[in-house]
Amino acid sequence: MIDNRLTMLSMIARHSTVTAAAEALHYSPSTVSHQVKQLATELGVAVLEQHGRNIRLTPAAHSLLGHVDVMSAEWERALADLDAYSTTVTGSITLSAFSTAASILLPQTMRALNEEFPNLATQTIEAEPSECYDLLLAGDVDLGIVAVTTDTPAGPDDRFAQQFLIDDPLDLMVPLDHHLADRSSVSIADARDETWILGRPGTTYHQLVVANCASAGFTPRIGHYANDWNTGTALVHDGFGICVASRLSRSQDLHPVRRIPLTGEHAPTRHIAAVTRAGAQDRRTIRFALDLLTRETQIVMEQLGKGLGDVP
Structure with a gap:
């Protein structure tokens, strides 16, 4: 319109x-x-x-x-408002998320939508956080899951409605025989002398880690660049350095390494939120998805945190 x-x-x-x-x-x-x-x-x-x-x-x-x-x-x-006058939900809903959230959260969300609204068509689009906002403005997406970054709209923005979901900690990934592997937790400064594997310059991953290292008083010595959590963890597994990885990523499932929680004020964390166009958050299908995501993300993070930090 x-x-x-x-x-x-x-x-x-x-x-x-x-x-x-x-x-x-x-x-x-x-x-x-x-x-x-x-x-x-x-x-x-x-x-x-x-x-x-x-x-x-x-x-x-x-x-x-x-x-x-x-x-x-x-x-x-x-x-x-028109939802109140409709007995059968039809049409479509498109969900978008960055890769980690897309793989873990979107399939179960769409499955629940299909069960609740059998006549509703669902679609997913994997997209980086800044792109999610473009897709929302263009009308190509109805709900996006984003990691709040310097590239996403800052502060109140009348075009969007944003709902906080979870904080996603970044954990330190080290080889199983690493000298820090027997620690239940570490600070980011404990890895100041290590060779680091980071995302490429310009990526949110790179900026987040470098900024937190700087606030802890050091500049990481970068040996390799890997944007994908699985690639970084594979390099850690083979002894090429250490990295940090999103707790949501579960990247240690593919490449056995020691995942250690980072603690202290300089521990990097991603803030995950669900975003819709302003006013759309109260539409029946979108409200159902938002409420589901709010519950499920908390459950997922609790499950991923169980046993983390236990010394093998």
Whole structure:
């Protein structure tokens, strides 16, 4: 019900370039540029202006998008209100999550949705946290599970409704014969002299670990780069260094290593949340999924924490 050109303008505001906005919406840059110019002509105001080599939204465009956010949220609330007049839930719901959460949480969530609403079609899309927000704005996803990072919207954002799920600790992974392997817990500073295996520079994983090492007073000596938890753990297993891995990842199941809880104020943790478009959180199917995820994530983390830290 919202003019698609307004969605294009909103995505330009999010990404700061027409090219990035077009990529997020799966259009060509020329299409987005033409549509936004057409919108400006119809409205009789400029919505984009040149700023050096780049473009930026005009004050009129920012004012317009404030109204768009309100309209979008009201439309989602209207759909939620209509649930009261429907006896059979039909249509579809699409869920999105980053890889670790997608593999552990999404299958059981979709299974529960299918059992509760037999006529509802479900779909999943694996996507990085920042991409989940694009998919939500574009209407391609109804609910996203994200790890809150520097690349995700900071603070209150009227376009989204966010519900905290769990804190996902990062544990230290060391070889079974490592000198720290007999410890029930360690601080990140205890591994200051080790060779580290980190995600590539620019990734959330890399930034999180380096920042926590810096706050503990050291710079990690990086020997290898691996974005995937399983790859990093495989390298640890074969003696190429140590790494940290998400507790949700269960990566030690494939490559036997010692997983040790990190403690202290510098222990890295990922904050996991479920995100919907503002107003959509009260729709029947989405509320069912949110309530289920809130319960299941707590259960999963409790199960993963059992026995962790016990010295073999």
